Amino acid sequence: MGTAVQEGQNQFQIRRVVLSGYYGFRNSGDEAVLKSILFALAEEGKRQGVTIVPVVLSGDPSWTTEMYGVEAVHRMKLGEVVRALRGSHGLISGGGSLLQDATGAATIPYYTGVIKLAQLLRKPTFIYAQGIGPVNRRWMDPLIRGVMRRSAYLSVRDAESAELLGRMGVPRDRIEVVPDPVMALPLPAAQPLAGGAAAPAAAGGAVPPLPPVVGVSLRHWRKDGADLARAAAALGALARSRAVRLRFLPFHTPSDAEASRRVMEQLGDLGESTAEIASPGDDPQAMLLEVSRCDALFGMRLHALIYAANLSVPLVGLSYDPKIDQFLNRLGLKPVGTTETLDPSSFTAAMGRLLDDPAGWRAEHGAAIERLKREARNPAKQIVAKLR
Structure with missing residues (x-):
């Protein structure tokens, strides 16, 4: 059932969770997705008495660790990914537009491959507010359908993504339509007024x-x-x-x-x-x-x-x-x-x-x-x- 630690009067369970996405490439949108997911997991963990310890699959693990203060391993080094998954309590895939083939034929096999690997290792997998499509190569449908149907939780960021998964054979009643996680990302502590810096006095x-x-x-x-x-x-x-x-x-x-x-x-x-x-x-x-x-x-x-x-x-x-x-x-x-x-x-x-x-x-x-x-x-x- 995992490890537990004593914090004050409350006992917190510790859960190591691997995060898979387009992280470590300094794309502000995808990095915002990662930061939003990390923030949401930490906040929700506090509410439910669970300490989430994230392990991020990154294109630049040292940069990701420095930026977010979390453990990271290289997303393309199979041995590191397997070790991270073996030592985890589950995998989160998302968010962003991960399952699409507009950027090339390798994208969908990579992300579904990571999910399938976690499932073969008997780890629960969770799909976090993904945007699905476009998928123009029909041979990729079974790759997506297989991992989605075996996931413990499945959410997409728009109704069109849910409809596409439904046409692929994923039961529609298992799919939750939610907004992009960045909608819940807070400002840093000091919030400025809108409209830029203050004007100099005339x-x-x-x-x-x-x-x-x-x-x-x-x-x-x-x-x-x-x-x-x-x-x-x-x-x-x-x-x-x-x-x-x-x-x-x-x-x-x-x-x-x-x-x-x-x-x-x-x-x-x-x-x-x-x-x-x-x-x-x-x-x-x-x-x-x-x-x-x-x-x-x-x-x-x-x-x-x-x-x-x-x-x-x-x-x-x-x-x-x-x-x-x-x-x-x-x-x-x-x-x-x-x-x-x-x-x-x-x-x-x-x-x-x-x-x-x-x-x-x-x-x-x-x-x-x-x-x-x-x-x-x-x-x-x-x-x-x-x-x-």
């Missing part, structure tokens, strides 16, 4: 109003760069329509920083507006802090949109993948454009509404946001209960 002690901060999260997608050119045209139109401070937020370095610089070079005359790139470092909560300082956000990266929703920062999304549309739909929103079409006038009008009436946006979407934040805690609650 002559006579008056404080001039600062232009609103518009967070911008873009990524490379189209090989010809036409999508970034359209984003530059839209952002340039916004900047010339009113004074704003465009603050580019690179979620995956260095590629997002390169995409941001490319867009900045195409903005043209900004009038009274400015543009800059943030450098928050690798800690997901540092990027969360950056987003909290924005008055509105224009996001292409899924986790940029999730960060903004988490913090009730008004947002508009640019769709490049169905997961963007699916998340926006849960908030009652539609994308402002896609990588194929983005109208500068419509974009400027949409951003203007957010900047002119943020309270109205929060009133309209606040209930949906709070529901997602509550539901994002469900996987940790279920998993810890099953590990007791």
